[in-house]
Each structure stands twice: as C-alpha cells, then as structure tokens.
Amino acid sequence: MNKKISTIAGSLIILAVVIALGFSFLASNKKEEMQNQNNVVLDNPRLGNKKEVKQGEEKKLGEERDEHNCLISNGSFWCEEKQNCVQDWSRICSNIDILNISEWENFDSQDSSLKLKFSFKYPKTWFNQGDISGGYGSDIPFFSKDKYSRECNGEFNGNRTTCKQSGKIMLVEILSPDTLPREVKHNNKQQKTIKINNYNGYIFEGIVNDTLGGYVAENGQTEAGIVFSDINKARFEIIMKIENNSDKEIFNKIVSTLKLN
Secondary structure (H helix, E strand, O other): OHHHHHHHHHHHHHHHHHHHHHHHHHHHHHHHHHHHHOEEEEEEOOOOEEEEEEOOOHHHOOOOEOOOOOEOOOOOEEEOOOOEEEOOHHHHOOOOOOOOHHHOEEEEHHHOOOOOOEEEEEOOOEEEOOOOOOOOOEEEEEEEOOOOEEEEEEEEEOOEEEEEEEOEEEEEEEEOOOOOOOOOOEEEEEEEEEEEOOEEEEEEEEEEOOOOOOOOOOOOOEEEEEEEEEEOOEEEEEEEEEOOHHHHHHHHHHHHHOEEO
C-alpha cells in the first residue's frame, strides 16, 4: 500500500514539474513576441542595412542619417570635394559630364548575393539601393542624387513602417524561372533584338499606357528597357525612365557597358 502511494506521489511530482516547465516556456515565448511587436524595422536605402526603431520613437522617422551623418529624407549626400553633406549634388559637388563614361561608377553583381553574374556602368550622379531580396527574384533600384527624397509616415503596418521614396530613375530586375513577368502596356512601342555575350534579348522604348503605371515611369512618361528572357533560366531586365535625349544617350551607354557572364 505504501509503495503504491509512493508511486502515485512520484508521478504527481513529475507531472507538476512538466506543467511548470511548459508554463515557463510559453511565458518566455510570449515575452519575446511582445518585444518583437514593439520594434519597427526600417530599411536604410543608402547603407543597405536595417535599423530598429522602438515604439515611442515614431516622431524620429524621416530623421535617419547615413554613414556620413547626411540627412536621408531631404536628399542630402556626402561630397568628398567639400567634405560636407550637400543637396543638389551634381551642381554643388561636382561638375562632371554625365555622358562621360570614364567618370561613371561600376556595378558588379559579384559584389552582392545575386546569383546571376553581370556588370555595367552608370552615372556618378546616381546611387543604387542594393539588392532588395537576394538571389533570384531581386530588384535593384537606382535613384538620382538630385531628385531623391524619402518620407516615412510614422504609421505602423504590421511590424514595419511605410516609407515613400522618390527620384527612382532605373530598375534592374531578376525574375526566377517560375515567376511570370508583369507586362506593361506601352504606346508607340519600338523594339529591336540584341545579343550580348551569346545571350539573345531585345531593347524597347515606349510611352507608358497602363492603369498600374510603368516599371519605373508613370502613365504618359517614356521608359526604355533591355530584356533577356533566359539567362541561366532567369529573366533579366534593366528598365529606365526617359525624360529627354540625354537620358536616351545614357541608357544606350549603359547597354554598351553591360556584360553578362
């Protein structure tokens, strides 16, 4: 009889320990979940990193600064020549010839996590935001330093705030084999074939006529692009907004420097 009582008591003790551990585990997870909900992750398009902003600091949204302490939201950029942050970068900081390729920057996908290997040159008056998602299914937007601005409304959407960026001038897009590309409607569309490093593609130019807008341009604006539907089973596109003849020349020069490995 005593042995039976002892066995029951032992079982009850073990059960109590298991229940206590279970409650402790649930409480710990709940605490961690609450902490995560109280943080908002903001992308810094100039640094390619992420910054945590806690609730109660919403008023500071839009006051983010880059690695040189330049205010991002008002379109300030670091100027080496003046050793200071400036707006209207191309006029104040540099008198470079935007059409002179020798003064352009080089983008090389080998410096990123992108699976496709490619490179091209782009004007020094632009900057790229970096790989948005990595691998296939990636977007790499390019912005004009003179036209860039970033505004955050401070409202929380799930675990992220909503930020609007302006000044986008070009988009590099890589789509995975199982992703259907969005087809934008263009008026007066012109198209011709092109071959780069044994890859067949085409170049187009047209005026956006689509309820959702263009890839980069708005309705009624012109955009040009170069498209390769199959590079190692991925779709590769470079789309640029065209506002004048200078933009057309820039696009053609970008295409002339494009290398597909």
